[in-house]
Structure formats: C-alpha cells, structure tokens
Amino acid sequence: MSGMGRAFYKHYGLRFPDGVYEPLDDSFLLADQVKVEAGSTVLDLGCGAGLVSLIAAHQGANVTAADINKKALQAATENCRAYGHQIETVETDMFLNISGKYDYVFFNPPYLPHEDMDDQLAKKHPELAKSWDGGAHGRRYIDTFLTQYKGHLNPGGKAYLLNSSLNDITKTQEKLDKQGVKYAIVARTELFFEKLYVFEITG
Ligand SMILES: C[S@@+](CC[C@H](N)C(=O)[O-])C[C@H]1O[C@@H](n2cnc3c(N)ncnc32)[C@H](O)[C@@H]1O
Numbered sequence: 001m002s003g004m005g006r007a008f009y010k011h012y013g014l015r016f017p018d019g020v021y022e023p024l025d026d027s028f029l030l031a032d033q034v035k036v037e038a039g040s041t042v043l044d045l046g047c048g049a050g051l052v053s054l055i056a057a058h059q060g061a062n063v064t065a066a067d068i069n070k071k072a073l074q075a076a077t078e079n080c081r082a083y084g085h086q087i088e089t090v091e092t093d094m095f096l097n098i099s100g101k102y103d104y105v106f107f108n109p110p111y112l113p114h115e116d117m118d119d120q121l122a123k124k125h126p127e128l129a130k131s132w133d134g135g136a137h138g139r140r141y142i143d144t145f146l147t148q149y150k151g152h153l154n155p156g157g158k159a160y161l162l163n164s165s166l167n168d169i170t171k172t173q174e175k176l177d178k179q180g181v182k183y184a185i186v187a188r189t190e191l192f193f194e195k196l197y198v199f200e201i202t203g
Contacts, residue, residue, distance in 0.1 A: 007049065014049045014079045019127035020072045021048040026162055029187050029196050030108045033160050036061045040103040043152065045094070045145070048131065050076025050087070052106045057085035066090040066098060069127055094141065095148045103154050108162040109141035110134045116166070138167045146175045153203030160186075165195040172199060 007023040038060025044052040047065035057063045065076040073089040080087045111134040122129035149159045176183045187198040
C-alpha cells in the first residue's frame, strides 16, 4: 500500500509520499533560517519534501533542490508547483552532480548514528533509512558536507547545516575552526532525546 502524508509549517502545507522524509522538528528549525533575497541562488541539499525549497522560492530565490531519492525530487517539485513556483532538481549523491555555486546552501543531513538505527525498521523502509542513517556517529554526511560545501558557495555566501547532539557538534566546530571560516550557531532547540543546532557558515 502506498500513501501520502501531509505536513504543515506556518501557512504552508506539504505532501510527502511513502519513502520521502516527513518534515519534522529538524526540518522546521532549518526552515526558520530561510531568509534569502529575491534573485539569489539557493541549493536545498537533501531536499526531502522540499520545505526549504518552497520557502526560498516563495521569497523569490532561484532554487535547486537536490536529493539521492527520486521520489523526494518529485515531491519537492510538486510541493513548489502547488504554490506556483518552479524549481530545478538534481538527483545526486551529496555534491557529486552539483556543478554550480550558490548564494545559499541548506542541508538537513541524515544524522542518526548508524549504531542507534532500528535495523528492522530500516529493512522495512530502505528509502527512508537513507534519510536517517548518518553512518558512524551520524557524521558521514556532515563530514562530507564540511569538506565540500565551500566549492559550491559564492563569495560571501552562506551555508546552513543542521546538527544534532547525537553527532558530537564539537567535531563540527573543530573542522570549521581549522578552515578559519566565520560561523555561528544561529538556532537551537531541545527535543525529547536530542538537541538540534543550526550552523550558519559564511563562505
Ligand atoms: C533528514 S532528511 C531531510 C529532508 C528535508 N531537507 C527536510 O528537512 O525535511 C535527509 C534527506 O537527505 C537525502 N539524502 C540522503 N543521503 C543523501 C545523499 N548521499 N545525497 C543527497 N541526498 C541524500 C534523503 O533522501 C533525505 O531526503
């Protein structure tokens, strides 16, 4: 049986089919940071149902939504179209098929430590497991992002990266310190079993 879920953020409603990540607190915390100029370029990496894409498009940005999951790209396209916005989509493993540079890059990564994953649940929902499974200590995609984001930011551009307390955020801070870039934690929230943080990194 396939199904379609609905999620709500402020005055936006989004649909997400089976196999696409349901926009949740992590999505909403990142979405809160979307304040972009009309005409700016935005990459929504790991777009899922496309909440960041939708808000950025609504603010007048030129949006590229990227994901490893085709169903997510379709959902993001349809959710944006429902509000009259056209976006570009790229099927990609992280930045592999991303050639351009952007004014803003947003990323809510799969960040659950692999060791904390429920294997039965992952077997039942392999596409969704890719949304959660962050590899060892949940850092596989965070670390890839931290190595590669700079090559995809315009000068003065900003990257927004979500981390969880499950990921040892001091490792993120150490990597950014080593790069000598300007960064700040611009949003945080406390949930039942974790704290969530959004890093703003200036390229
Ligand atoms: C935690 S979900 C976030 C989805 C959406 N951005 C949100 O905030 O609701 C992570 C997303 O990253 C995508 N993803 C997982 N591995 C990826 C990879 N290697 N390259 C690109 N996207 C990936 C998943 O398919 C999923 O849509």
